[in-house]
Amino acid sequence: MDARTAAFELIRMVNEYRVSQAISVAAMLGIADHIKDGKRSATELAGLTDTHPRALYRLLRALAAVGILHEGNDERFSLTPLGGALRSDAEHSVAAWATFVGRPYYRQAWSELLHSVQTGENAFRKAHGKGVWDYRIDHPEESAIFDRAMGAFSRGVAADILAAYDFSLFAEIMDVGGGRGFLLAEILAATPGSRGILFDQPHVVATAGELMDAAEVGGRCKIVAGDFLAALPEGADAILLKWILHDWDDDTNVALLKNCRRAIRADGRLLVLEAVLSPPNEGADAKFFDLNMLVGPDGQERTAEEYRSLLAKADFEVTDIIEAGPHISIVEARPR
Numbered sequence: 001m002d003a004r005t006a007a008f009e010l011i012r013m014v015n016e017y018r019v020s021q022a023i024s025v026a027a028m029l030g031i032a033d034h035i036k037d038g039k040r041s042a043t044e045l046a047g048l049t050d051t052h053p054r055a056l057y058r059l060l061r062a063l064a065a066v067g068i069l070h071e072g073n074d075e076r077f078s079l080t081p082l083g084g085a086l087r088s089d090a091e092h093s094v095a096a097w098a099t100f101v102g103r104p105y106y107r108q109a110w111s112e113l114l115h116s117v118q119t120g121e122n123a124f125r126k127a128h129g130k131g132v133w134d135y136r137i138d139h140p141e142e143s144a145i146f147d148r149a150m151g152a153f154s155r156g157v158a159a160d161i162l163a164a165y166d167f168s169l170f171a172e173i174m175d176v177g178g179g180r181g182f183l184l185a186e187i188l189a190a191t192p193g194s195r196g197i198l199f200d201q202p203h204v205v206a207t208a209g210e211l212m213d214a215a216e217v218g219g220r221c222k223i224v225a226g227d228f229l230a231a232l233p234e235g236a237d238a239i240l241l242k243w244i245l246h247d248w249d250d251d252t253n254v255a256l257l258k259n260c261r262r263a264i265r266a267d268g269r270l271l272v273l274e275a276v277l278s279p280p281n282e283g284a285d286a287k288f289f290d291l292n293m294l295v296g297p298d299g300q301e302r303t304a305e306e307y308r309s310l311l312a313k314a315d316f317e318v319t320d321i322i323e324a325g326p327h328i329s330i331v332e333a334r335p336r
Contacts, residue, residue: 022062024102027095032079032086039076092156100149105142109295122298132297147204151182158186160325161273167191174199174236176228176260177244180208185215196221197233229255232263239264242273247297250310257314261335270316272331277303285327307331
């Protein structure tokens with residue numbers, strides 16, 4: 001690549017935050033849902049979304065230029081296959097995640113990345129004066145948006161996880177920090193002989209029963225509210241930790257893992273579901289997720305060796321690491 005081409009490519013990368021924000025706005029407005037059955041003009045869509053017609057047109061034509069929408073000669077817009085993923089009813093919908101990423105408080109934390117790099121301190125706390133979890137407790141509307149995003153992400157990886165691992169081996173599966181139970185519901189639906197325990201904070205699991213009932217697994221799932229750094233229900237022969245350990249520092253994780261060690265059956269399996277970092281110059285997605293951990297919850301993504309070391313501190317031995325998909329691996333461990 002010559003110097004001029006390299007410069008233009010770098011400019012494109014620098015400017016991609018604008019594309020991200022434009023997608024987020026389209027998701028917040030439900031644009032894809034409004035045009036999923038045909039073509040609509042910006043004026044029609046402005047009436048449906050209570051927006052300014054000309055400003056909305058400028059947004060839509062920009063999204064059409066990057067392949068998310070298609071603009072016809074009559075200035076009417078339709079969805080492309082790429083844009084179809086912004087439909088809220090799409091099988092692999094990105095709408096909830098795009099909405100979350102565009103929230104002002106989240107963007108503001110990213111604006112403090114330089115502070116984190118200079119000091120090693122958490123960018124979110126610098127931006128907002130408190131940690132991300134406390135912030136969401138104080139702002140339940142943001143907590144709800146975040147929970148929907150995590151739920152959508154969980155649905156997106158559930159099929160990959162189920163294809164990569166046989167959960168029917170376990171009589172009782174506990175999902176620690178499992179949110180409203182999207183992943184656990186999928187696992188229980190696929191393993192009719194298993195029971196489940198969903199464990200998370202009270203405000204998170206408050207409506208989990210509705211989700212479990214809708215998935216027709218409510219009779220096989222116990223919902224428990226609590227603090228996973230205090231204690232966990234005992235007796236499960238499989239414990240899931242999906243996108244949990246990357247949120248915390250090593251000391252906090254060791255405390256959590258020791259609680260898992262006390263709670264799990266002697267012959268059980270701990271299943272850590274995370275993005276395992278690739279060797280140098282590979283795996284950009286996971287390495288930018290790692291920056292997200294520095295900015296947001298003040299955690300980190302880890303290499304396979306770092307997971308082995310971390311789990312060993314809580315008396316677990318890693319038995320396998322299974323790549324389940326582009327964003328997640330299964331680190332399987334057993335009590336030592």
